[in-house]
Amino acid sequence: MSDLLPRHRAVMPSWMSLYYDEPIEIVRGKGNRVVDAEGRAYLDFFAGILTNMIGYDVPEVREAVDRQLASGIVHTSTLYLMRGQVELAEKIARLSGIENAKVFFTNSGTEANEAALLLATYARGTDQVLAMRQSYHGRSFGAIAITSNRTWKNNSLSPLNVHFLHGADRHLAQFRGLSDADYIAVCVDDLRHLLATAVSRDVAALIAEPIQGVGGFTMAPDGLFRAYKEVLDEEGILFISDEVQTGWGRTGSAFFGIQNHDMTPDMMTFAKGLGNGFAVGGVVARGDLMDAPHAIGLSTFGGNPIAMAAANATLDYVLEHDLQSRAAVTGAILLDGLREAKTRLPIVGEVRGKGLMFALELVDPATGAPAPALAGRFMEETKKRGLLAGKGGLYGSTLRMAPPLTLTDDEAREGLGIIRAALETVNEEVGK
Template sequence: MTNDLLGRHRAVLPDWLALYYEEPLEITHGEGRHVWDARGNRYLDFFGGILTTMTAHALPEVTKAVSEQAGRIIHSSTLYLNRPMVELAERIAQLSGIPDARVFFTTSGTEANDTALLLATAYRRSNTILAMRNSYHGRSFSAVGITGNSGWSPTSLSPLQTLYVHGGVRTRGPFASLSDDAYIAACVDDLKDLLGHTRAPAALIAEPVQGVGGFTAPPDGLYAAFREVLHERGILWIADEVQTGWGRTGEHFWGWQAHGRNGPPDIMTFAKGIGNGMSIGGVVARSEIMNCLDSNSISTFGGTQITMAAGLANLNYLLEHDLQGNARRVGGLLIERLRAVGAQVPAVREVRGRGLMIGIEITKPGTDQADPHTAAAVLEAAREGGLLIGKGGGHNTSSLRVAPPLSLNVAEAEEGAAILEDALRSIQ
């Protein structure tokens, strides 16, 4: 059955639509932190459909909200008043920390970032964008044009002029050997130098933790220091919270808050986890930025009633059960366990992250050279042991990504760590 489906997949879908594993999985159902494939195999899910099943598979509160809303009306577009959309927008505006915030809903993180770029360039009357090296912001024409990870940017053509800034990867690049304070100072000096050689950019877009890039991050405070430089010149700061939002990092509800010394970003994008699998993305911005467009616009599917009902139920569950606190506690235990294992495996260059957003970088032992073949072998071994994880990285996809649902308990964290330990030791 699975082999037949794979053949049909390859016959009608693009060659560039990536599949994990030598024998790709068909996942048929899930519950809690577990999923099952078409052959009946059960897996502990440490990737959540790319950080999207944020709370749990088949969460009863979300399932009930979707079912009840489907029985009333599924969709009407933004041309009509929509109570669930207004209610979720009110909650997100308040949680964002952005003053006088307005919220626009989309169907994905790609579309959210595309909208943020539209707003920033229109507001600033500039098509120059600052982006981070090793970054990823989606698959649309504008988003791949600002993506600093060449493995995910299939064309150099772009409607935007993109300039790339140092700082998103703490342990690589020309400033890696510096202390945190010196690192930030060097990156700020580089930014100032770059701005001295270009017309005024519209915005800097940055992921507080780079997702596809392998869960890399700068020292806390880097983007606050950048913001001082940007603010002096009127340049906007866009925080891409598609993977870092909703408490996943444990220490903060939003990733930007680790850099919040100078206040919130001007624009923030979100997606993935808020819908717990339903297609929700969005943009939050100060009203004068959100309202700067001087032509009409709508969204056919952004903010549709059924996805908004799911988002409201999911957000309520997240807050009522303090899943941010759980990510901090259980994630802290998990990362320390994985660091202890990594210290004994020569191919593990670094175990990094915070909360339930953990990266394991794989290199050829004793070097900084990426080893995507070995990373893929660990991915396969973990699957054979009953664990699903992801991969990424800016150096030929040599990092493993660990991002379970935020309701992960200690026993499941220990189980997953044991499987990962076996998988990592199997490559020696």
């Protein structure tokens, strides 16, 4: 690291946080492992925040990008036809299940969510939007407005009139102990009450993450969003599924996270893993919604030729290697092993997740309260043992992990061993 950390602090904003007491610089990667500037290797269980979806130095992706670079065309803009953009849009439209779907490409998930909000508010002629408690949808002005996590909200100013719903907060006393069916019934009743009391006439949309990313991989029980959509459909309110973290088979049980709820949204936003590290995001929506705005629009860099080459190769790789099924298998190895470990580790309050998107909630064994300090200790222990993990959640006490979908069974067991050892070390320290 040498002098890089003080140089970083001198020129980068203080709110741009770094992991670890001694932050690392990642300089090389191959498969599902990376190497830092000091030569230490790590099994990557966070994948650049779920972005290096099929690992590092993937020949199919590298060769596709090299071919595009060799053509001399790095950029043209959406003012010209782009074959790669059309081909990728065709694939996404087909996979989405949305009727007469059309696709608009952006550079990030934040930008994708902004575009979806524009489409929804234009179509419905209102600034009223519903979102979920504990949600995170990006760092921009509109995205912060629909984010329900105080740690990530800089101000209360908003271009939207937003109301937040229950659905991923079963830890609260009024919901604790309810069955899935009873919790869904309570949440739907609350939605109906909100529509009757808190809003004025038309509402544009509900935007929801099938599994909340920054929220700590908390999630609604399967079926809740279908039940919500039945209520929303009564008033023509649109449903936007934020698939920035849950898309492309990561949950193992569905290709898009919302499909676990047995429903098709009006729009989906996507980003992160699709480019396997190259910047790409977008919205896939019903054609009538996508075509509705009357003003001219474009995206200078969204859907650029390099990003499209990488994204097409990445999506083809996911489909050809059936990585959704692989996520189900390796995810089961990890989740089953962690649930077994929880029975003998009092610091683990909850194990949750689907496929290769799973989390541990660390708590004070004496009180059951969230324990962010223990999460920090876990991060240091896994780093020392050669594994990269993520941290977050509403209280900063959640360890969230999402390895590349190419994770092998042996790598899953290796990672599980490191996680268990780190938890045992932290648990022992608490008991002293």
